[in-house]
Amino acid sequence: MPPGAGAPGDRGPAGTRRRRLPGWAVPGALALTAAAALVAAVLIESGDSAAQAVSSPGAVVTPVLSARRAPDVIAAPVGDRRLTADLDAWLAASPADTCLVVAGEGREVYDRNGVQPVTGASTQKLLTATGLLMALGPDARFTTTAVAAREPQGGVITGDLYVVGGGDAALATGDWALANPGRPRAVHDVDALAAAIAAAGVTQIQGSVVGDGSRYDDQRYEPSLAPRLIAQNQIGPIGGLMVNDGFGGAGPSAPSGDPALDAARVVTDRLAAHGVTVTGTPVAGVAPPGAVAVASIDSPPVSQIVAEMLTFSDNETAESAMKEVGRSVSGEGTWAAGAAGVTSLLAQAGVSVDGVRVVDGTGLSIEDQLTCQTLVDVLARPETGPVLRSGLPVAGQSGTLIDRWEDSPVAGRLRAKTGTLRNVTALAGEVQAAQGGSITFAYVANVPDPGSVTFEQVGLERLGEILLAYPEGVDLAALAPLPADTVAGPAAAG
Numbered sequence: 001m002p003p004g005a006g007a008p009g010d011r012g013p014a015g016t017r018r019r020r021l022p023g024w025a026v027p028g029a030l031a032l033t034a035a036a037a038l039v040a041a042v043l044i045e046s047g048d049s050a051a052q053a054v055s056s057p058g059a060v061v062t063p064v065l066s067a068r069r070a071p072d073v074i075a076a077p078v079g080d081r082r083l084t085a086d087l088d089a090w091l092a093a094s095p096a097d098t099c100l101v102v103a104g105e106g107r108e109v110y111d112r113n114g115v116q117p118v119t120g121a122s123t124q125k126l127l128t129a130t131g132l133l134m135a136l137g138p139d140a141r142f143t144t145t146a147v148a149a150r151e152p153q154g155g156v157i158t159g160d161l162y163v164v165g166g167g168d169a170a171l172a173t174g175d176w177a178l179a180n181p182g183r184p185r186a187v188h189d190v191d192a193l194a195a196a197i198a199a200a201g202v203t204q205i206q207g208s209v210v211g212d213g214s215r216y217d218d219q220r221y222e223p224s225l226a227p228r229l230i231a232q233n234q235i236g237p238i239g240g241l242m243v244n245d246g247f248g249g250a251g252p253s254a255p256s257g258d259p260a261l262d263a264a265r266v267v268t269d270r271l272a273a274h275g276v277t278v279t280g281t282p283v284a285g286v287a288p289p290g291a292v293a294v295a296s297i298d299s300p301p302v303s304q305i306v307a308e309m310l311t312f313s314d315n316e317t318a319e320s321a322m323k324e325v326g327r328s329v330s331g332e333g334t335w336a337a338g339a340a341g342v343t344s345l346l347a348q349a350g351v352s353v354d355g356v357r358v359v360d361g362t363g364l365s366i367e368d369q370l371t372c373q374t375l376v377d378v379l380a381r382p383e384t385g386p387v388l389r390s391g392l393p394v395a396g397q398s399g400t401l402i403d404r405w406e407d408s409p410v411a412g413r414l415r416a417k418t419g420t421l422r423n424v425t426a427l428a429g430e431v432q433a434a435q436g437g438s439i440t441f442a443y444v445a446n447v448p449d450p451g452s453v454t455f456e457q458v459g460l461e462r463l464g465e466i467l468l469a470y471p472e473g474v475d476l477a478a479l480a481p482l483p484a485d486t487v488a489g490p491a492a493a494g
Contacts (some may be wrong), residue, residue: 009431013166019441020110020310036169037369043425053431055404057282058308058381061463066486070473079109079470079471080109080471081401083102083109083110083466083470084110084469085100086466087100087110087112087463087466090462090463090466091112092174093457093459094445094458095445095458096451097118097446097447098112098113098118098443098445098446098458099112099113099114099115099116099118099354099371099372099442099444100112100114100372101114101372101373101375101442102439102440102441102467103376103440103441104438104439104440105434105437105438109439111373113372114371114376115352115354115355115373116355116372117355117356117369117371118359118369118370118371118372118424118444118446119363119368119369119370119377119421119423119424119446120236120368120369120370120419120424120426120428121363121418121419121420121421121426121427121443121444122313122362122363122364122417122418122420122426123174123363123370123417123419123426123442123444124318124358124361124362124363124368124370124419125309125310125313125318125361125363126375126388126428127342127346127358127370127374127378128309128318128321128322128325128342128390129306129309129310129384130342130345130349130351130388131338131341131345131346131386131461132302132305132306132324132325132343133302133303133306133384133388134303134322134349134365134384135325135328135341135345136324136328138301138302138303138384138387139302139303141298141299141300141301142166142167142168142298142305143240143295143297143298144163144165144166144190144193144296144297144299145163145164145166145172146161146162146163146164146193146196146294146295146296146389147162147164147287147293148160148161148162148290148291148292148296149288149291149292150185150292151294152200152201152294155201155202155204156202156203156204156206157202157206157207157294158206158207159206160205160207160208160209160210160283160285161197161202161205161207161208161209161210161294162210162212162285162286162287162288163193163209163210163211163212163241163263163277164215164241164266165211165212165213165214165215165239165240165241165260165263166215166240166299167216167320167324167327168188168216169238169242169245169314169317169319169320169321169322169411170187170188170299170317171189171241171243171263172188172189172190172193172243172244173187173191173244173266174187174189174269175282176244176245177421178425179190181367186308186312186314187248188297188300189301190235190263190266190267190270190470191270192272192275192297193267193295193297194270194273194276195274196295196296196297197271197274197295198271198274198296199295200294200295202276202277202294202295203276203277204277204279205271205277205280207266208264208268208278208280208281208282208283209271209278209283209286210264210282210283210287211241211258211259211260211261211263211264211282211283211284211285212240212260212285213239213241213242213258213259213263214240214241214286215240215241215327215333215335216238216239216240216320216323216324216327216333217323217332218239218333219238219334219335220238220246221238222319222335222359222360222364223335224363224365224366225360226364226366227438228478229364230255233247233255234318235254235315235319235362236255236315236316237256237257237366238259238316238319238320238323239258239259239260239335240260240323241259241263242259242263242316243259243262243263244262244266245316246259246262246316248262248265250303251358260284261282261283261284263282264282264284264465265310267282278461285447289493302351303387303391305321306387306388306391307387307391308391309321309391310392310399310417311391311392311393311398311399311400312399312400313356313417313418315362318360318361318362319335319360319361319362320361321338321361322335322338322339322342322360322361323335323338324338325337325338325341325342326338326341329341329344329345335359335360335361338361339358339359340358340399342358342361343356343358346355346378349381349383349384350377351377351381352371352373354371354372354373355370355374356369356371356488357370363419363421364421366421366423366449370444372442372443373442375442376428376440376442377446379429379440379442380440388432389415389429392415392416392429392430393412393415393416393418394412394414395400395410395411395413395415395416395464396408396409396412397412400418401414401416401418404455405464408461408464408465409434409468410461410464410468413431413434414428414429414430414431414432414464414468415429415433416428416430416441417429418455419422419444420455422450422452423447423448423449423450423451423452424444424446424453425444425445425453425457425460426442426443426445426446427442427455427460428441428443429441429465431467431468431469433467433470434469434470435470439470441463441467443460443463445458476488
């Protein structure tokens with residue numbers, strides 16, 4: 001090749017030769033672009049008229065060193081500084097024992113006490129849900145099975161029919177939600193099991209319906225739970241087989257001493273409605289080895305169960321999930337095994353567990369500890385976070401947020417898990433910002449007993465408004481590079 005001739009790849013149109021930039025030129029140009037962008041950011045934030053030229057509608061050419069070529073470099077520092085100022089001012093109304101972490105587009109944009117251990121109340125359910133999704137997978141289902149010692153003959157089961165619980169905590173009668181409007185719950189209708197037994201050709205059971213809740217242990221309430229929460233029916237007794245949240249013992253609103261026995265009673269009643277005669281009285285027990293399946297029903301997939309649990313803050317589903325994690329990880333359906341299992345699974349997934357103490361699945365125990373950073377970590381985790389976020393209550397529209405941010409721009413754009421105890425108020429979720437993009441956040445405020453703190457006292461609705469506006473004051477559309485077809489000619493400037 002003659003001296004001075006360029007390689008084929010160095011030639012432009014019609015064989016004209018391109019001039020190769022010196023090695024220092026590209027990084028130098030990038031540095032100048034960044035510097036120009038930062039200057040523009042300062043001008044925008046100060047309101048300088050020169051900044052207006054950056055986004056002037058008359059600009060028709062985007063030079064190489066224009067700040068328009070790096071809009072994010074401008075938006076990030078301006079938006080972050082304004083967000084920090086707004087959040088610092090808003091947090092003045094929060095108690096000292098408060099944490100807040102905000103992350104957007106894969107980076108942290110605000111942190112106040114992010115790794116400080118706090119009591120998160122029902123935001124604890126985000127950890128429980130993540131553990132259940134990791135242990136079982138989003139497509140798994142809970143199966144409730146009716147079995148007998150021998151196959152039915154001529155429609156008759158000689159002996160008992162055992163209803164073996166599979167951990168579906170949302171089994172209920174169709175009228176359960178209507179009879180208990182203060183306890184909104186998803187209902188997996190137990191009548192479907194009675195219908196399946198009848199559809200299998202069974203017309204008579206010469207024995208009893210036996211409820212088998214042996215999937216989990218017999219401990220009905222987590223030991224550290226405050227007695228007043230049990231007395232207030234904030235949670236029902238937990239078992240491997242339960243119907244109507246474990247209530248219906250001495251009456252429709254009384255907790256059952258044995259949820260499996262109460263479930264056997266409900267199934268007996270439903271069988272009668274389907275024309276199946278049962279000669280014995282309902283009892284609790286354990287199905288014999290080698291029992292023959294007669295009928296079964298499946299729950300919705302775990303992904304839907306998690307969504308129901310988060311939307312309605314379902315305590316019974318959360319505690320059953322905790323025991324299910326224990327059974328899956330160690331073979332023991334207990335709170336202790338579940339707590340250890342959730343903690344281990346989170347750590348294996350790279351979620352920050354420093355300062356985290358898992359005791360129960362609901363967050364009703366004041367012995368639970370978590371951090372705002374942990375909440376953001378589970379919400380942002382690629383494998384399970386999308387399932388959590390899609391199941392969160394929506395501001396002004398659903399679940400525990402249906403009455404919040406009504407008639408506000410935040411309505412429909414914020415979805416989050418609430419957390420409420422006498423001395424705790426919390427909110428963790430995501431906001432679809434007005435200018436685009438998703439912002440993940442976690443806020444938890446604690447006060448010492450016997451004090452109290454509420455959603456209204458800390459002004460949590462204002463938090464949604466601040467996050468919705470991020471990055472406030474930066475018109476990203478105006479800062480974007482101009483399209484090529486707006487170029488007026490070689491003499492145009494912008």
